[in-house]
Amino acid sequence: MPREEGGDAMEMDASSPTHGPVPQPTTRPAADREVPSSGPGGLLVPLKTETNNVEVSQAKTEVVAEDMEVESGGQKDTAQQEDPMEGSFTWVIEKYDEIQDKKMYSDNFTIGGYKWRLLIFPKGNGTQHVSLYLDVADSDTLPYCWSRSASFTLSVLNHLDPELSHRKDAQHVFCQKESDWGFTQFLSLDELLNDQKGFVSTGR
Template identity: 55%
Template sequence: MEVDRSESQSMGSQQVRKFTWRIENFSCIKCNKLYSDIFHVGGNKWRLLVFPKGNKVDHISIYVDAADSATLPPGWSRYAQFRLSVINQTDPKTSITKVTNHEFNAKENDWGFTSFMPLDELLDPKRGYLVNDACLVEAYIATDRTIDLLSDALIVELETASDKLKSKEADHGEAAIDNQKPTIVKPEEITTQSSAILSAPAVLSSPGQDEAESTNQKLPTADQSSSQSETIEPEDPTEEDMDTFFTSLESELARSNIVSSQEEAKEALVNIDEALNMAPANFYDSGMISSLKKAFKVLSSFDCSSTFTIEQKDELLAMEENFKQLPERVVKAVQDKNLLSEKESVKLALTRNLEDSLIKFKEAKAEVKQVEQKLAALHEQVAEAQKNKENILAERKENFKISQDLKVQLNALGKEWPEYVAKAKVAEEEEKSVEAEWGRMKGFISSLKGKI
């Protein structure tokens, strides 16, 4: 379910560690809380604590936990400042980051944010915080009070120094000391997700909002709250001073010919066995390589003629090189697997963009078809109107011809009209003459009837 990676940087007496926790099958998790693997910062054991469904809230809850608090003596306390992030794997600039600090103790052995971010945003696959149902949590932890994890410039500086050292060790196979203030003690994994911290500014809590707290304690009062303290550091030694000192010390120790005791040899074997009980990737991030170097040095100076055979001692001492190579190989394998996950995220984003493009293409095609249909209907209307226009023009021409003929007839009638008027007057006189003669004839007949 979980894959843990971390990388550690040392700055003089200051120490910072980046820890990356990939939680697989996040939406299917049934348990209330999860602990990450243990990692070391400043000589102390730490781990992350996550409540996937929220610690009695509708937000994901994330805390830093003192992993060995149950075995520490009464009155213990330890300081840490930490920067927690939930990485947006499709748009790292929107990653959620919060920073706080705390003085851990027996009563408050964990500290963090109960309401880190809303679960509905985290579980929404479109937001990019869950990719392939995996949640990516990153933490920077510093145990020195002079380190300011609010500074993005510091994070960039640490990442840049780590990148340079890894490049140099890829060529030479040994750790190198850069002429910079931050010096890398051990080349460790730099994951592709680490760039999210560099490219995204911290989304910090406003005063009085999203305050850090313990899983089982109330918020501390003002005089109990952990604050950044200012200390006056002695002048830093130069690189030349340190090189001269340790070169001389190495020569003196080589001349001393100290023979390790049986108890020291047993303790060395216990340390080696403890390392072998860890997963190779976790050993790579544990910071134990320096203690194992000491253990192998003890065994090399131990008179084991009565305990081991020569072959056993040779094989035992040859394991030191394997402790360097095998974890590096497994870390490289993890990086290659993570690269696939990263490419899967890119593939998913590209696929979604193509799906959006396809939808837009189909919508545009449908709109074009509708416009073409409207244009076709308009063409039909124009054709019909044109036909009506031609009919009207034809009718108008026919009417013009008829009107011309009628006008000709009217003009001809006008010319004949006086003749018709004269004839009408003559006819009227003739009609009167006929009526008079007709009346005379009627009277004459009437007079004859009276005589008979």
Template identity: 45%
Template structure:
């Protein structure tokens, strides 16, 4: 019997609204000497109009006879726009051969999930699980696996994926007061805000040719949303203004080019007509000079 530390993982369910499968699993992650995964029912498990979510021990048959895992865990359906709207549920359970999964058949109603903005962002649903394995009976060494379910890393109080660590560190190195007035305290919501900021910075690194005016309008709304949460983003606002100005110049250049092309088209045709007339006159000239 032994004590284990907490494990935090994030699972992004892509295209949630269009899923046809009755249930689906996250990738595996390791805690307490065994493999775990999240088990989701997009249309509910014996609960109509609900999203059901469970924590499940994977490959239970491979564990030693009499294995047990006492785990305290929380599952959160993240609302990226509002900390208060995020749905958090907590429980604890002795996982064993006869009861390898435990969770919440009524995690959140589909009506609420689809009606309130922030749960489904571009069709994707984000779930965060925090698991603390309190006691382990029947130890089995299990190596870590490559997985799309990632443990998060703390960078200045923001839990981000390993692939995002360098980008977030650079933000804080360049802009020391970036989050000095950031208000939300919920770690899942903080992660959602940081992902939102990273996405916005990536968008604004695109060329004006790749960005539409609608994109820039959305970027402005996103920037206002992030500033309202307390991020200090004067530098990003300045960059957005510069991009908008460049976009105006691009559109002005395109308009002038179109106007010039419209003026040039009839002139080109006139040149072609004159060249044809010259060829005709040359033929008549040759015929006039030909000896009898």
């Protein structure tokens, strides 16, 4: 499968013209972002930062940042100096088809001494695809001209057959102007919400 070029999560209008099948990356300040809460229904359910032996229960979708490797360098929290430079994080999203939020953030997780989180547009960011990104969780509080480099794989797990999980690789130097990076057209909504495809577990 050819690799799709990654981009940042500038919010798009569905009527905006595009050049080619994949929208080109466009930057925007991190301060423009909204930070939605999980709400009273508790839509965001973080799991431990291990992807092995994950149990799937009724009506859940699992999104993963895996094979993530962070290059050393830059300022880290003192308490996190010994954190491993590699790791994974699994985010379970319940009742995906009932979500009304335009975009959602996972809980923060730490890899390589840095704080990260996943950003998803459940109904797409100006497209008929799920839009999925890796985001620097504390970008608003970092020193001027900060940067950090990471390679990673974003995945939506398939509970019927793990080999059919949808994965895309990316590598990016995160900075003040590009503090998130990922894919505007990650997986089509038709495929994700088709319960025969295996991306949404219905507990059957």
